[in-house]
Amino acid sequence: MIDATSLPRVLAAASGRPLSLAEHDDVFGLARPVPAFLEELEASGLTGRGGAAFPTFRKAKLLRDQRGHSKFVVVNAMEGEPAAHKDRTLLAANPHLVLDGAEYLAAAIGAKHIVVAVSRDNPATVNHLSHAIHERERRTLRGAKFELHTPPWRYVAGEESALVHWLDDNESLPQYRPRRPHILRIGHAPVLLDNAETCAQVGLIARYGGQWFRSIGTTTSPGSTLVSVSGAVTRPTVMEVALGTPLRTVLAAAGADTDPQAVLLGGYGGAWLDGRNIDVPYANESLGSLDATVGAGIIIVLPRGACGLAETTRIARWMANESARQCGPCAFGLPAIADDLQRLTLDARDATAAHDRLLERCGVVEGRGACRHPDGVVRLVRSALRVFADHVEEHASGIPCAAARSTRHFAAVPALEREEELVWE
Ligand SMILES: Cc1cc2nc3c(=O)[nH]c(=O)nc-3n(C[C@H](O)[C@H](O)[C@H](O)COP(=O)(O)O)c2cc1C
Ligand code: SF4
Structure with a gap:
């Protein structure tokens, strides 16, 4: 069992190559059936790591209560944000932990299909996943069947309704729908969709329990989370941190500027935080009072002197x-x-x-x-x-x-594809 009080957790034993299934079992222990899994998930207080921080248990319970059709679990590993690298880092280290979590969720809601979606423009992650899925097929046949799908990359392709629409043989365009709770469907089959990191956290909660999960983090934002730090940093990096850690500590550990002008939290659709506020605990309940959120764990550091x-x-x-x-x-x-x-x-x-x-x-x-x-x-x-x-x-x-x-930029914006490059007047 990995240590409850120390990190890393989902990145435990990360070594620069994916753990094989046998190595994964050695590090995390065998994934055994957990009769009270949903109770543990509720006790953990896990919220989604894909951006919106919706309670994972509530989504799973809603899907468990759907009757009459075969169901899907969709693992969202699209990672559309250019400044996000956490899901590909996780899948390059512990793909089986993500797949375990998806299996536990499938068993809990009665899903027969698990779809793992990763952008085809990210071939290394596609390889890691297809190898990991193949390994599991050879060793055991546990209930749900895995399928790997590779939509083309677009920023909005990872939005949940766009992804499900694509999996349902349509274009990857977001769909109008009522605000939550709303059941996404492939054909008539209800879909439970969770971010890849969320699934990895589920894989740990199923093994070690909800109280174990809560032994780090804050009461409202328990557990650990992955962050992608870029901008004014020695080297862009992905780290696992306890929620509630002061942002300044996170920046220092990442080798980033700890006296920045500002920090962009939550990615391109996130919010700037004044550099004077970086002692704030890195958790939604604290960041909320400064109109910022953790989002999908993206941190872009803007140095003094930049615009x-x-x-x-x-x-x-x-x-x-x-x-x-x-x-x-x-x-x-x-x-x-x-x-x-x-x-x-x-x-x-x-x-x-x-x-x-x-x-x-x-x-x-x-x-x-x-x-x-x-x-x-x-x-x-x-x-x-x-x-x-x-x-x-x-x-x-x-x-x-x-x-x-200046031509020096800190937010690594990719080249524009469809319109003219931004030309300064
Ligand atoms: C424009 C847009 C793009 C998104 N891209 C991603 C993505 O690439 N990966 C992801 O996991 N979630 C993405 N999301 C969030 C998903 O819609 C969804 O909330 C999330 O995958 C649910 O998983 P979670 O509950 O585990 O966080 C995006 C949302 C929006 C609005
Ligand atoms: S056009 Fe509509 S669906 Fe497409 S990205 Fe904008 S808001 Fe979303």
């Missing part, structure tokens, strides 16, 4: 290009937001008007998409205007910071 508005503009432009373009406010609103950010950053004559337009546009776009993609951009932009308020004033008064024109 937060320029970074935000680049991210917003990229996000606008990733709109699935089926909802008007998202398809037209996000490019307009990126344009206004660009004016605010680089055109002092229009900066004040652009600032006011941005606030207005955020209000118009928010909550008006089939998925939460535009809401993420709104969160990003509002946090930028708040945290970089001094920059806004300077830019508006005609003192553009040199960093805004």
Whole structure:
């Protein structure tokens, strides 16, 4: 049994290559049936690690109570965010822990099929998973059958309704649906969809119990979580940390700047946190009072001297290009937001008007998409205007910071694919 009080847990024995099934059994112990599994899952207080932090037990119970059809468990290993590397790191170390968790969930809800979805643009992870699934088929036949699916990469392809829509032989486009609780379906079959890291945490809870899981973390946010740290850091890194650890400690352990100007938490659809607040415990209940969340564990560190508005503009432009373009406010609103950010950053004559337009546009776009993609951009932009308020004033008064024109960037935004590259005026 791995140690309850120390880390790593889901990354235990990570060695740069995936553990074989036999090695996995040695490290974590055999995955035996657990009659009171759902009670343990409830006691653990585990919340989803894919971004929304929804209680994992509540989703599983909702699916268990569905009757009459065969059911699916879908493991979401799409990891669409460019700054996220946690799921591929996990799957390159302990793929069987993720698959164990999916098996426990399938047994608990009565699912006959387990679909593992990973982007085909991530061939190393596809290889690790297909090897691990093959190993399990040779050794044992436990209830549900695994299938590996490889949708093409897009930012929104990992959104749950888009992924299920693709698995149901359609395009990977998010679908309009009522807010939760809502049952996703492949054909008529109900689907329980969980992030890959969530499944790995489930694999540990099934073995060691809910109380073991709670022995680190906070009362409201128990357990450990994976973080992907990039930006002003010696080397981009993935680490496992106890929830509630001061953010400054997380940054120090990652070899990042511990006196940053700001930190982007939760990814491109997340929120900037002022660098003066990095002693906050890294958990949703503490970050919430600063309008930030853990999200999918993405931390981008912005050093002093960089321009937060320029970074935000680049991210917003990229996000606008990733709109699935089926909802008007998202398809037209996000490019307009990126344009206004660009004016605010680089055109002092229009900066004040652009600032006011941005606030207005955020209000118009928010909550008006089939998925939460535009809401993420709104969160990003509002946090930028708040945290970089001094920059806004300077830019508006005609003192553009040199960093805004610098070619050195801290948020690793991939090249734009569908529209022209962002050109500074
Ligand atoms: C635009 C968008 C993209 C998303 N991409 C991913 C993704 O790549 N991987 C993922 O696990 N969840 C992603 N999510 C969250 C999923 O919709 C879903 O909430 C999550 O996979 C549920 O798993 P969890 O309860 O274990 O967190 C995305 C959400 C949105 C709005
Ligand atoms: S909100 Fe945007 S990304 Fe989401 S479905 Fe609509 S157009 Fe696509």
